[in-house]
Amino acid sequence: MTTKEIKALISLLDDPEIAPQIQSEIQNLGETIIPYLEESWEETLDPQQQQRLEDLIHQLQFEGLQQRLRVWRDSGAQDLLEGMWLLNSYQYPDADLQALNRAIEQLRFEAWTLLRSEMHPADQVQVLNHVIFRNHKFSANTQHFHSPANSMLQRVIETKRGNPLSLCVIYLLVAQRLDLPIFGVNLPNLFVLTYQLADQPLSFYINCYNRGVVLSRADIEHYVGQLGITSQELFYEPCSHLDIVRRAMRNLQVSFEKLQELGKAEEVGQLLAILTDDKPKVDDDEE
Secondary structure, three states: OOHHHHHHHHHHHHOOOOHHHHHHHHHHHHHHHHHHHHHHHHHOOOHHHHHHHHHHHHHHHHHHHHHHHHHHHHOOOOOHHHHHHHHHHHHOOOOOHHHHHHHHHHHHHHHHHHOOOOOOHHHHHHHHHHHHHHHOOOEEOOOOOOOHHHHOHHHHHHHOEEOHHHHHHHHHHHHHHOOOOEEEEEEOOEEEEEEEOOOOOOEEEEEHHHOOEEEOHHHHHHHHHHHOOOOOHHHOOEOOHHHHHHHHHHHHHHHHHHOOOHHHHHHHHHHHHHHOOOOOOOOOOOO
8 A cells, every 4th residue: 555545544544434444454454554553643633533543553563562472482482582572562662672682782791701711600690790780780679569660671671670580581691691501490479590500410599689699499498388389390490481471471460450450461461372381380479
């Protein structure tokens, strides 16, 4: 369709008799029509028409996000940064993946300048802690624990405040780029990291919500015992990137529910359904 034809089609949204049919035709055109809808929004002074346009834009963006999420899932869900960016784009459709990448790369570079090949793993972790928690002052968002912003990587990087999962994701992305054997661990009510060397007994855990404090397996066992639940091996072993993004989505869903934004909670549930499989579900309400 030409620009003139697209604008003419959008103008027909004013007619209530044919508006449903026109909306269907516009949705079939996909996200490429969004700039024209935004331009039309700016040109109209009719609040009802603006609302119709906003709803259409959101629906097109949401459908596009669902499709991109399926592609990420079907490609193996290997790129954690991309997965978190996709979640981020639910609230911030214009979020720049490359800007997120540059922010992580800056942290990686600063840590790389301080690391030495002969360093003990505990000292490597102290370097990461120094860069992330001391130099850049990332910390727990204890005042607004259930804010949706805590699940949005873009906002966490901007504000330097996050929940256990988002802080762990930033730490994990940096560690992966440094080839450190650090992985996510799906604990109930808390997300942590583990440092595990292949074929070696050395392993420990990292609590990013407490500025990277190092924990032993006994500490984790004690924590699980305090929860009064049956211990499972998955509480101690690395989880996948898919697990991490699914958990981030559940956190976001809970955030919207607590804010009584039930429409958004339902949409995030639809996104989560795209990634849901038969793996055991962990209670993520408090992470």
